[in-house]
Amino acid sequence: MGEQDRGKRLIALFLLGMALFNFPLLVVASAGWTVLGLPPLILYLFGAWLGLILLMALIIERRAPGPTAGPAAASPPEPR
Amino acid sequence: MLDAWSLLLVSSLYLAVLFAVAHYGDRRADQGRSIINNPYIYALSLAVYCTGWTFYGSVGRAAAGGVAFLPIYLGPTLMAALWWFVLRKMLRITKAYGVTSIADFIGARYGKSGLLAGLVTVIAVVGTVPYLSLQLKAISASIAVILAYPELPQPGAVPGASFWGDLALYVTLLMAAFSILFGTRHIDATEHHQGLVAAIAFESVIKLVAFLAVGLFVTFGLYDGFGDIFSRAIAAGHGHLLTFSGTGTGYADWFAVVFLSGLAILFLPRQFQVAVLENINERHLNKAIWLLPLYLLLINLFVLPVALGGLLRFPGVGVDADTLVLTLPMAEGQRALTVLIYLGGLSAATAMVIVETVALSTMFCNDLLMPALLRVPWLRLNERADLSGLLLAIRRGAILAMLLLAYAYFKVVGASYSLATTGLVSFCAAAQFAPPILFGIYWKGATRSGALLGLLAGFGIWIYTLLLPALARSGWLAAEFIEAGPFGIAFLQPQALFGLAGLDPITHCLLWSMLANLALLIGWSLIARQSSYEQLQASLFVDVDRLAGGPHLWRGTARVADLRALLARYIGPDRAEQAFARHARARGLTLPADAEADPDLITLAERLLAGAIGAASGRVMIATVVKGASFGPDEVMAILDEASQRIEYSRQLEQQRAALEAAGEELRRANQRLTELDHMKDDFLSTVSHELRTPLTSIRSFSEILLDNPDLALAERSQFLGIVVKESERLTRLINDILDMSRIESGRMEWYLTECDPVMVIEDALAATSSLFHEKAITIERHMPAEGPTITADRDRLMQVVVNLLSNAAKFVERGQGRVRVVLTVQPDRLTVGVEDNGPGIPADQAEAVFEKFHQVGGNTTTKKPSGSGLGLTICRRIVEHFGGRIWAEPAAPHGAAFRFTLPLAATGAPAAEPPPVAEQPASRAS
Structure with a gap:
């Protein structure tokens, strides 16, 4: 994954987070029932939070350039 | 539970460990074997975001408003995704131009404006002192709770003014000593405080472990897991805390806090200090983007269970919810856990205090006091031989003064607010830095005057809508000022400005201050013109990737001896000498005292000076020894053009080089292929010759036999002739095939x-x-x-x-x-x-x-x-x-x-x- 792709995906993630932690999804999650004694709002907030973190980690860590290659070294592909 | 002496002993032991960690970190740094040079320590140091407020206040906020504590951590999580761009750019700028603080950053962007840097410093100090006092309050409250055992603390109770009640003061003094020892080691504020960062990371571990410990104890020790706590809480009538409406905030307020905390994670002075100034390697940023949110998630995992557990454990008793973290294990007689939690809270508070005071003292010295002192003629600072001692003394004094001021604030006003609210007030002040920085690094058109007006307006609104009401609530101002507005003008009520009522005070302030700040910054920038030097600095910041290390900003002449003397006064003769020697060695020059300094050397001297006294003062000081150094607009544009052209040129060269390299590679491969083909042709020829010779040989030998032996038997003769005919046929076939082959292949x-x-x-x-x-x-x-x-x-x-x-x-x-x-x-x-x-x-x-x-x-x-x-x-x-x-x-x-x-x-x-x-x-x- 190129540096540019990662940047775009992280921006998309930011926008996703803005939507997740906002009206109206919070209203939907704020229901009265419970799952195993856990209220849906709590499950939703922590679940979405954890999901965002995992996605960030996935975007950043997947096929990260090796320790010797700087960020700039990722752009030119190998000839052939 | 614990008597005062044991508490003092535990606190001292903990601080001693902290000193030892910092000392070890600094020693390793001096040996060149840094222990903080990895992304994990960097991410942990960023967790200085979680202060005593997180540790005690989150539970307090949760007990009152359910999930209302969460947006303070969701904002940073969202912002972390944008660090990829924003923080990276800030890091590059800081490293390229030797920025020493957030005030220096803003000042340098807008033409190295001393005025702007000074204003930022004032905002940072005024906005942060309440926050510092909050930490002292957290420490003091935790001590009071432990000492008062088995009595439970009542809401709004002020710690007694006994000797032990002042334990917080001693802790404060110890923290000042720590900051002074490890935060002002170098005169050059751009150098990393490795020991300090190591200690902060260590404290981040302690507070996380402590909070997880109390969370696990409450959730699985006192109750039967998450489900049990939540079910019981719902049964006991606390179910409203688990829905959004139970937060008591509207969606606008919720979103405002998400937004505000997202800005705070970057623009609080202490966050800027650890995230930008103390960063060793830009690559550490990548891991921190997801590690910090993970840390925040973990430390908040048990906030609700602990809050609900507390509400269930002390039903009807008015216990100060900000201390529930401590009172729960204490009520259960958990001695060791209580000590651990006390240390967790102490670590959260001290980490914040240490970093904040170091950041503020650097700003205060470089961007406020020194520029002022240098302007006072009768002090004759310009004539002093060595000012480096004075500089360090100012920074150390500033740390002590800042902490004592915070202590005084805590004693006088601190009791009027809960922990979390005071923290958000500080966030609002720091958020004012967001427009000038974000616009400053992406929009060249943002001007000094626009930034100045925006900051002034935003800060003014902050004072009017948050600070003054806080003072009024503490009885320092008439209370009707809040309710009725100044002079009874309801239209100007501080917390319902222009009739905008019904919002949380924080949301209200954020809305108006950001509106004014942004409007003035953008609007005025579009109207006003930039000075040529501002234009230059704007380009250097916005195009940092293209221009860093590009243009020489000094065109005038200076004598080496003058520069050296100037530098020696601020950073000490030894360091000045070393820097010049390094420069000379790197360029293979000798630097005789009366020689003309080259532009590189002048730029180096300015950077070193900026590290010691800030960009604005550094520039002023250099200008005193460099003659003919002022820029006209045309010259600035020429410099930028030249730099851009040079960079463009080198980029083209680079492209050409790459193209040549590719062509060379192509040629090399073609040549290799040709060589292979040559070999194949040789092989083919030799094979063909061989194939032709085999039948020919047998034809010839049988013909010779026939020729030499005319009296051969008829049977033998016809057998030999048969072979000759067969071999001739084979030869014909072979030649036909070869002809076919070559015809096909040649088309x-x-x-x-x-x-x-x-x-x-x-x-x-x-x-x-x-x-x-x-x-x-x-x-x-x-x-x-x-x-x-x-x-x-x-x-x-x-x-x-x-x-x-x-x-x-x-x-x-x-x-x-x-x-x-x-x-x-x-x-x-x-x-x-x-x-x-x-x-x-x-x-x-x-x-x-x-x-x-x-x-x-x-x-x-x-x-x-x-x-x-x-x-x-x-x-x-x-x-x-x-x-x-x-x-x-x-x-x-x-x-x-x-x-x-x-x-x-x-x-x-x-x-x-x-x-x-x-x-x-x-x-x-x-x-």
């Missing part, structure tokens, strides 16, 4: 296209080879339709292919048991012809090789030669490929070999105009 083959029926072609081929089959008694099986589709092809060539495959099959089967199947299948787009035998078969690894020239299955070409030329299959492949088909060999069931070729039905009508690309057979041109 000179003539194709006579006619319409023909493949079934007929195969029948003809079978007839032509029938003698071969007959001779070896081979059974022929036909699997063909009676009549095939009409195709357009060169009938003779096609027949040549089939004959070749048939005679190959005949050659390899056993005499008497041979069986050859000829299969023709017709598909809509192609027909497939297969010739299968039950001979020994072809090893899988040779299935492709048989199509190479002179390849003979089961041996090399020199021995045991059947009658083939070794070119037959190669020619077949060329012919089939010419008609757009494919030929291959595969094992036949149950044993034997199968050769199949396809001919496209659509394409046979118009065979490919050119022969298919010839792979690896260039030798034909040479033959």
